[in-house]
Amino acid sequence: MASSDHDLSVILKPNEILTVEIINDQIIPFLLTHFSDLRSSIPRQTTLALPAPDSTSSKSAVLDPQVTSNPTDSPRLKSKNRPKAKTKHKKNGHRNSSNKSNSGQQDVLKDEAQLCEQIDRLHRDLSYIREELDRLKRIEDSVGGLVRELVQYSTDNAFMGLKKAQAQADDLDSGGGGSSAVLQLHEMQIKLSLVTYIISRLKLQIPYSHRILSTSSDAHRYEQALDEMVADSMFGGMPKPRVGPDLLWSSAYRDFCSVYHSLDLQLKLCLLCFAVFPEQAVIKKRVMSYWWIGEGLLDPAVKKQKTTAGDVLGELAAKDFIQPIVKKRRLGAKSYRMHPIVRFMVINLAKEANFFDFDSKGYATADFSKSHRACLVKSEHGSWQHALENPDINFDKLHTLFNVNEAFLDFKLDWFLRMTNVNVLSLGRWKGSPNHHIEVEGTEFFKGLRGMKHLKFFSLQGISRIFELPGSIGELYKLKILDLRACHNLESLPDSISSLKELTNLDASGCYLLDSLPKGIGSLSKLEVLMGFVINDRKQGSSCTLNDLVKLRKLRKLGIVTMRKSFPQQKERWWLRRLGALKKLKISWGGKSFSSTSSKDARTSTTRDLGLPDGLEKLDLECYPLENPPGWLSPGKLRNLNALYIRGGNLHCLCKDPKGDGDPKWTVKILRLKYLNEFRMNWIELRDSFPKLVCLQKINCPRLTLFPCDETGLWLNEEQDEASRFKKKDDGAVAR
Known part of the structure; x- marks a missing residue:
């Protein structure tokens, strides 16, 4: 030392x-x-x-x-201190000294x-x-x-030469040198605009907490505005945005506008979408990605455009329009929120651009006469149904219908039949919490889908009392994203879904009553994400199998629900390996009942030659039913795996490569272990098996003791995490 x-x-x-x-x-x-x-x-x-691991x-x-x-409640320690019955008095002294020693x-x-x-x-x-x-x-x-x-720019010749040009103008006759001074003034105005822009960017570098508390410049207006924002609640739990109108006359707002106007058109439109969400709302990246794809704001075919939601969100976060939510000691951000002051100013910009219609209190409305976008919002001034019942309303102008906080949906068939130009129909839940309940009064209005020839994004996420989808959904020829996640009453999908040739994302995860998917899904050649794919041996013929998916050359993310303990067997792993683009795979074991395949058969059938796809980067296993790990779950079979999630089930351990080829190590950087009551592994063994580990999360794994995790069950490799952060940076730190 x-x-x-x-x-x-x-x-x-x-x-x-x-x-x-x-x-x-x-x-x-x-x-x-x-x-x-x-x-x-x-x-x-x-x-x-210390007692044995199972104590x-x-x-x-x-x-x-x-x-x-x-620590003093250990059964073993108590047993050592508990006096024995029927001992002789002459041993009392020895026993007391032993107790004191213990x-x-x-x-x-x-x-x-x-x-x-x-x-x-x-x-x-x-x-x-x-x-x-x-x-x-x-x-x-x-x-x-x-x-x-x-x-x-501040010391540029445009400033230094102004006095000289003005002196020349004074010495010359009528106007001879005046034109030179005018040019100098014009050039100086341009330079001043650049200087103002740079200063506004400098002010945005100051963290919000310091900006709000500052009493210098115009920043103290932020504090006054925050004091005016009373946490009153309206119907649906949306706080009232009572920011003073004086803010719109401040230099802070002018600076904000100058940064906003420096954005390209794509970023401006993406930013204005945030205006519809409640104050302090946590918004997932997936929600914005789906919406922007539906609006045509994200399109890989368009050059000179950002093609992913991560790119857009990263640049907006870099300019402090939104704030990434990085959970404690997590890697990266998947959710974002907007500061109340920024939200107030974005709402004002959205009003000026007629991006949405807002009432006097800043709530988006169902009026789309100017904006072509409508929101379903509970408000004090009546329901959105009243606005749509206006006989003079022209539904052909509607391009986006977004449900902000309406829990009970009651549409008329006539409304849907007249929405012939709609691109985004987001009726389901956008909030991350499953407690946000939405239900429909009836599904007769679904028949009106057949006229929506331009619909690209259709969300029914989390809506109850939808038992089936109509066959007319097959007429949505431009549909790219169909979000059916957590539709708990959904029992079947129509065969006509095979007509959706433009479909890239189909999410039926959490639809527990679905026992199969239509066979025609295997013909959707543009499909990139398929979640909730059901493997059911009892339904063959018209149901889709893994073999039917091998034609999906672009499929990069697949979520499987199986009712068979032995899944995936040799032939199924062969089919999975033929999905060359597959990067993320989730397998959930469960359902109405497991098949009768024995555990012995399951063990032998999964330890043969074939593993999962070689290019797999993320593997998520949920409720694995057997105690011993399958042969395909070994480092030698998953050489490119970066993330491994194991949640629930009966798994007891992780095996090494069954052939022992050089004792390969796991390449996993992120390991999450949750709700594994019998899973055993000591810390030294885990670190030896996972030398590249950056993040470990363990929750409710009682056999994993003496792990250096924090109070939330997280451990980070500080050195490797630092290296990865500086290499990749985070979502809010892209280069300006």
């Missing part, structure tokens, strides 16, 4: 200012190593009194935050374990500080570049 102290003394030079770079690159890494060494130097006596001892509770029982040993063990926990907490806090300082350093680098531009 002396050498380490000497190294630190070299870093901490007398009278030297400690910069963020020195703290992050030298001091914090030194402290992290120091505490790790200190942790390892603590005597390992805590393991001596409920609480000594592991101190090191494993998921177990919270008292009690003292327990206190020492408890103190050592608590010390380890405290050191682990310090280690996590230092890592968190390092991450935040990294973020500040990136802001510093960005600000430095902008300031260089600011100095360059």
